[in-house]
Amino acid sequence: MALLDIRNLSVSFETPQGLVKAATQVSLALEYNETLALVGETGCGKSVVVNAIMKLLPANAKVDGRVIYRGRDLLSLDEKEMARIRGQDIAIIFQNPSLALNPVYKISEQVSESMILKKRSSRSRAEEISSQLLQRLGLKGRESSYPFQLSGGMNQRAMIACSVVLGPKIIIADEPTKGLDQSMVGQVLGEIRKAKEVNGASLLLITHDMEVARQISDKVAVMYCGEVMEVGKTEEVLQAPSHPYTQALLDSLPERGFLPIPGPSPSMIDPPEGCRFHPRCPWRRDLCSIERPVQKSTTTGWVRCCR
């Protein structure tokens, strides 16, 4: 039994332009102590999936399916029960830490807040633990700084501290390296890995960067146009991908010579019939535009392609 089991999760949004199908029948499993990278391009629905897990979607989202954590379906919980899960069992690290931290409180206050409010720790105990944690993350002497006084990288670490202070079992990191300079990426990934190991947690990493996925993850899931196209062990997916989209995505990487994927990105309101990748697929057959491919097992996972 996996730690977190996502089954047929679909998310759609009512908009004036039409129904946006942001995620369609997404099934994923996150095992104990595992790092799973959810990879895809902008707008493929990967952030929607994690926000659905955390129940942080806006009110106009329609969510279907099940998200099972320790035998409980998170989607059926009410806001109060869910608030208990957030932070303590499942924690999330946002991209853009400088905006995610509250500008008018010191970072030590923001880290100890969860301890005080959720674990009912005394203020002094909470502050002690949070300053230990901040020191371990290399923010010694910066505990009583405000977010605007720190660099983006320091804020990123402060936010990691805020998220993991209660020792969550699952850490979700949403594009933690987006917009960072190359030198910072390795450092931030290191911090996240450390936080994961200290807590013995599992990590669900959302990223658009294949290189990041390669560095940190055990398993990779590739999303395209709201669907998971392929899941498997990291080496297999990145060395010998089974889905043509994964192949095309890898080919467009700098080290493979920036080979572009032909054609425009698909519409999420009116996604292609059948296989969603078929309009841009080099191996497209007649059947591809009619029938949605079923999941086929691969050596270490599965793929949604008829080839």
Added chain:
Amino acid sequence: MRLCSENVSMSYRTGYFGKRSTILEGANLEILPGRTLGLVGGSGSGKTTLGKVLAGLERPSEGRVLFGGRDIWKMEARDFRLFRRKVQMVFQDPEGSLNPMKSIERSIQEVLSLLKVPKRDWHERTLDMLQTVGLSEELLGRRPSQVSGGQNQRIALGRVLLLEPEIIILDEPTSALDISVQAQVLHLLRELQRERGMGYLLITHSAQVVSFMAHDIAVIERGRLV
């Protein structure tokens, strides 16, 4: 004609009594027709400011910018207008590179009217341009918010190409785009260079993009070229 900067420095004063903060210091660069100069630097290194100075959008506090050997800030109005046309700049933010209140078609026609192209040729020229950057006609009626980031960036590029520039300064043209789209745009840029022999200054933080595109590389750190 080539574009170069000689000992360009840039500093601002914050407020009346604020300290002068230096953004650029003694930068020398040369952009040649048909070649791409990659300018690499981290965030806050002053690379965008240098780009704007070279495009004549900001006046350096010290040093000169030379186009075809002549100081652009000492040119007569007519020559400066010519310089404006021949040296163009494309910006990072793909969603902000076109006016959100105007349709794509109007954004393009605006440039045509600036160039005093007769009205009857507008449609044809517009279609030509779209073809050059690999887009279809159906986009014309839309607003920038209704097309993708990559398409916006192509239109911005196409608009600039209407002016038939000799040199284009590209400020992180692909860094906000997805990997696959980035690849499309970079290929397009290379192709255009081959066809038209334009010179590029490619400003980016990505070493990989530079090594793919550039003939020469300059590195900038805290306002200094190293």
Added chain:
Amino acid sequence: MLWGKTARYAIAFFLIISLNFAIPRAMPGDTLTNLMGEDVHLSEDAMLELKAKVGVDQPIHIQFLNYWRDLFHLDLGYSYHLHAPVSSLIRERIKWTMLLVAPSIIMGAFVGTLLGALAGWRRKEAKSRLQTTGFLLIYCTPPYFLSMLALYFLGFELGWFPLKGFYQSGTIGDIAHHLFLPVLIMTLFSASRNYMIMRGSVIQERQMLYASYARAKGLSSDQILFRHIFKNAALPIITLVALDFGFIFSGALFIEIVFSMHGMGNLIYDSLLCRDYPVLQGTFAVITIMVILANLLADWTYGLVDPRVRWQR
């Protein structure tokens, strides 16, 4: 930065008070009349004497200097209608106005920001919609009309409250009885403005990433509002409330008129009827000074509570 602001206030003070000096001299009509008020009838001799006293014969820059010197000596001129120095007239009236304004502004700030924050946070709930509609109605009504309505229904029809004045016997209970309705109206009036600002501010702040992060950290809805959003949303309110002070104060003047209270409002109303210009000008100067002080105070407070401003210094 704060000193820059203070300097701006000093310049504003200087210019607005100078404007006050210029008005009677630049307006059409006889300057002396403009300075003394209309319908003042005096003998020739007394007129000449006055002319010398007011100083209209002197060159303009001397007049200007004298004007400022008098101001620093708290001399705001003399009312020939009421036969009293303007400053003592105002001093006598302003305490009653402050008795109305001070509690109302404080209560209005508390009630308005608190309810406004809750309404912005739970804006889809029926209760907060109803509340918003109520405050919106108050917001859209001229304060004196509101007072007339309250006075008509609660005073005339139901007879719960006295119809005019501050007190009959002068005991605290009596004063409170007279003051209750005007203070209530004034509080609602100032609360409605703070309510609207705070509600809008919370609606904007709740879209910020830190608010969703607070939720992701597992905080309850109330904790997110009061621990995270409230402080951020309330900060700009400090400045806005100060900028609004002039408007709220003006509202108080009208409320006083309707309730026939012995404050600045009726002083202005009466002096308008007989064009008693010195009093009008004196009240304008006093109100200006109060508005500027309120804004200065707001800036200082803001600097104390917002860490971003505090550290810039």
Added chain:
Amino acid sequence: MAEVIRALRSAEEKIRARWSLLGPLIFSSFILAALLADLISPYDPWKRFNPYQMPGWEHLLGTNDMGHDILSELIFGSRVSLAVGFSAAILSATLGTAVGLFAGYFRGMADEVLMGITDIFLMIPQIPLIIVLAAFLRPSFWLMALLMGLLWWTALARIVRSRTLQVREMGFVAGAKAIGFSDNHVIFSDVLPNTLYVIAPKFMLTVASAMIAEASISFLGLSDPSMKSWGTMISYAFSRGGFINGMWWWYLPPGLCITVFVLSLVMMAGILEERDIEPVKVD
């Protein structure tokens, strides 16, 4: 995709959309009444009947102390009240937009000076100043509108400036400059249209506060006696005993008209404002 999601609206807004029609509906019926006053008004507002009549079939809203028909006064009064509100708002919107655009676009010295002036204007107690000036001059509604217009541009100037500062940093503004468009073209064709949606709601609110101010100043008897606005009507009811004697039909209708019309303006401003709040981005 991101663009589509940015445009997200909750399903509930469809229901709200019906409510949001209320503002424009009230607004346009008042405008219509003001324009068609000659046609729909039952009597000439200056024609004299029996004074102090209660509302009845003859006079739907009764008559006042001079025997004027209140309904007719009300309909004709809307012309004055609306005209003052709109002309003050148009003047202040023009001034504020010009100052804000100029300061924000050119920055530097121009910005410092203009914003310094704005800060000073913000400190002026506006209604007391108008009272003082109106006391010295011959009372006139146009003077009132002019003064309000000259005093009320500050809020808009600040908003337009900060929006302009944002817009000028966007790629398309720098792009337009690089292509060689003139500053004039950039300001009016690129910057101004992108500030309109912050101007529009503020304009509505300015009309609203100008109307409340007009009513307040008229209440003090500082209005032109040859014209009647809603504020003037309440003023007379108050000073000539209508209020003290409980003749609610005299002062209630003009007061309610002010409230309801101002409400419609604020509601419309609210709708326009909400459009610019970006919903949470989900991807």
